[in-house]
Amino acid sequence: MPSLDLSASSIELTRAICDIPSVSDDEQTLADAITEAVSGLAHLDVYRDGDTIVARTDTGKAQRVVIAGHIDTVPLNDNLPTRFIEVDGQPMLWGRGTVDMKAGVAVQLKLAAELVDPRVDITWMWYDHEEVAADLNGLTRLAKTRPDLFAGDFAILGEPSNADIEGGCNGNIRAIVRTAGVRAHSARAWIGENAIHKVAPILMRLSEYRPKTVAVDGLDYREGLNAVRIAGGIAGNVIPDACEVEVNYRFAPNKNADDAESHMRDVFAGFDLEVIDVSEGARPGLDAPLAQEFIAAVGGVPRPKYGWTDVARFSALGVPAVNYGPGDPHLAHHDNEQVPLSQIESVERGLRAWLSNP
Structure with a gap:
């Protein structure tokens, strides 16, 4: 089993974590390595639920x-x-997960090991199945089995934010808009009704x-409404009776x-x-007091x-939360994922400065 050296630099730790493949539904090897690394730390109480x-x-x-x-x-795709x-x-670390979001996880693991007496108590969470359906998400499962672990006055997600603070997030909704027609042979199209043609007003x-x-x-959120998939038709010589x-x-x-x-219905x-x-x-x-202290410690101007x-x-549970992690979110899921080494170090400095006792 691969092992993680939490005394290594956050940069080297990022590389070690990324080089343990953990595509959604195959996180166990990395989860085992993290569990082994933190279980021996006397100042931490460790709990595991599946691969969280x-x-x-x-x-x-x-x-x-x-x-x-x-x-x-x-x-993965050869990365x-x-x-x-x-x-x-600019020195960079290239490869899958460097942006989304193992550089953030590496910083968190290093600080979890080293901050023995932080200025606030800390609950560190490393969870599985974020990149797939919400019902598989490790936090969904944990919220059912141990909701008490989510208690807090403030939360930080290490999602890529170019080492800046990004507040809140947009909501996300997906819907299927359907049209119906009448199936017929394409040589006698006038007998049928083409459901694909009927999506023209939708588009x-x-x-x-x-x-x-x-x-x-105080933050400007950009909305978006877009078609992301069209499906219709059953054969090259059949007028389609349905389209989505x-x-x-x-x-x-x-x-x-x-x-x-x-x-959307309107x-x-x-x-x-x-x-x-x-x-x-x-x-x-x-506007939460801890958020204001965090902004003052990290510096910069928060963005959406x-x-x-x-x-x-966390917001749904009444816990104010922000995103703060290394990496350009535009490169998340990109086959050319790469994170500036300076951003890994910057996020570590920012969190350490805020969490350390004066």
Whole structure:
């Protein structure tokens, strides 16, 4: 079994974690290595649920912070093992998971080992199945078996944010918009009704749609409404009697899921619409006292998170949460994933400065 040396630099630790493949549904080897690495640390109480590992300090501090990161990645495409490269004079670590989000996990593991007496009590969470369906997510499972572990005054997700603070996240809803026709032989098309042709008004509404930018608690969230899949037809000589357009709506966190669904139904009025997946967004939570202290310690100007992240889970529980991790989110899931070494070090410095006792 691979082992992790938590005394190594956060850069070397990132490389070691990335070089242990952990595509969703195959996280056990990395989860075993993390469990072995933290189980021997006397200042941490360690709990494991499947391939999710929780490590907690219990020093009796008045406040508790939850810091979490997922250990799975999207599938590989000849982008492991990792390697050090240089881009425009900047040292980088290249390979699957370097951005999303093992650099963040590496920083968390190093600090979990070294912060024996932090200024607040800390719950560290490293979880599985983030990159797949929400019902498989390790945090979904953990919330059912040990909801007490989510208790905290503030939460940080190590999602890639270019080493800046990104508050909250957009919500995400997917729906199928359907059309129906009448099947017929294509040589006698006039007998049937072409369901694919009937999606033209759906596509026109999408092409004419102008997404909004919505200010929420001082941050500007950009929305988006897009077709992401079209399916229809059964053979090259058959008029199709059914067609589906899958539509994805990213909505600002001033709306809830019901608001988002209502908006989609308004846009596609007159068509059959079925919601197939929905995730609530999260407001920034930057007005919480601990969030203000964190911003002051890390520096910079907080920005919005456009993609959905698990900060929404904490927000739903009343725990304000932000994203803070190394890596450019534009490179998440990209086959050319690469993270600046300087960002790994910057995030480590920022978290260490905030979490260490004065």
